[in-house]
C-alpha cells in the first residue's frame with residue numbers, strides 16, 4: 263500500500279526573495295515532510311531590502327487554484343498569509359467553508375519587516391469578519407494583535423486580554439507572537455479559550471528575521487496536517503523557527519531570510 267502523506271496548502275503571496283510568503287511556506291512544508299501546495303493571492307517584487315512592487319491576482323484566480331488542489335489532491339491543513347484585499351478574502355472564506363478544510367492557520371499578515379503595507383485598510387478589518395471565525399489558530403504579531411483588538415499591548419496582562427478578545431471573535435485558538443517585544447526572551451502567548459501557555463526562547467540579536475511569521479505559521483499548519491493537537495503543533499513550530507533564526511544564512515543587504523533547514527543542524531554545534 264502507498265504510504266499516507268500529510269498535505270498542506272498555503273494561500274498567500276509570492277516573495278521573489280524567497281524568505282517569506284509562499285516560498286517560505288513551501289520550504290517549511292518540505293522540511294517537515296508534508297506535501298506542499300499553493301494558491302497565490304499576489305506576486306510581490308521583494309528582497310531583503312524592501313518591497314518593490316505588488317501585483318494582486320483576480321479573486322477568481324485564487325478560487326480556481328483552491329478548487330484545483332482540493333478537488334484532486336486533498337488538503338489536511340491550510341494556512342493563509344498575505345491577502346491584499348477584501349474580494350480575495352471573501353473567496354478564501356467561502357472555499358474554506360464549502361470544502362470544510364479541517365485545519366486553518368490564519369497568519370494576519372499586515373506589514374512586511376521592511377515596513378511595507380501588504381493589505382489595505384478595509385482588508386485589515388475584514389480579517390475579523392471573514393477569517394477569524396474559521397481559524398483553528400490565528401497567529402498575530404504584537405502590532406497585528408493591536409490592530410485586531412484596538413488595545414495597546416505593552417504588558418502580559420494586556421496581551422492576555424487581547425487573546426481573550428480574539429477568541430471572542432471566533433478563532434479557536436491564538437498565538438500572540440513576541441518577536442516585536444522590546445527586550446527579554448522571544449515570548450509567544452498561546453490561548454485556546456481555556457488555558458494560557460507561554461512559549462519562550464532566547465532572543466537572538468540578528469537582522470535576519472525576514473519571513474519568521476510565515477515560517478512559523480507554515481510549521482504549525484504542517485504539524486496540524488500530520489494530525490497533531492494544536493498546542494503540540496505550536497510548540498514544535500516554535501522550536502523550528504527558533505532554530506531557523508539561531509542559524510542565519512547572511513544573505514542580502516537587509517533583513518535576510520531565516521534558515522529553513524537549520525533544524526537539521528545540531529543545535530549549538532553549527
Ligand SMILES: Nc1ncnc2c1ncn2[C@@H]1O[C@H](COP(=O)(O)OP(=O)(O)OP(=O)(O)O)[C@@H](O)[C@H]1O
Nearest residue numbers: 375403439440441442448464465466473474475476
Ligand atoms: N530575534 C528573535 N529571536 C528569537 N525568536 C524570534 C526573534 N524574532 C522573532 N522570533 C520568533 O519568531 C516567531 C515569529 O514572530 P514575529 O513576531 O517575528 O512574526 P512576524 O512579525 O509576523 O514575522 P514576519 O512579518 O517577518 O513574517 C515567533 O515565535 C517569535 O517569538
Ligand SMILES: Cc1ncc(CO)c(N)n1
Nearest residue numbers: 275276277282283344374
Ligand atoms: C509575500 C509576503 N507575505 C508575507 C510577508 C510577511 O513577512 C512578506 N514580507 N511577503
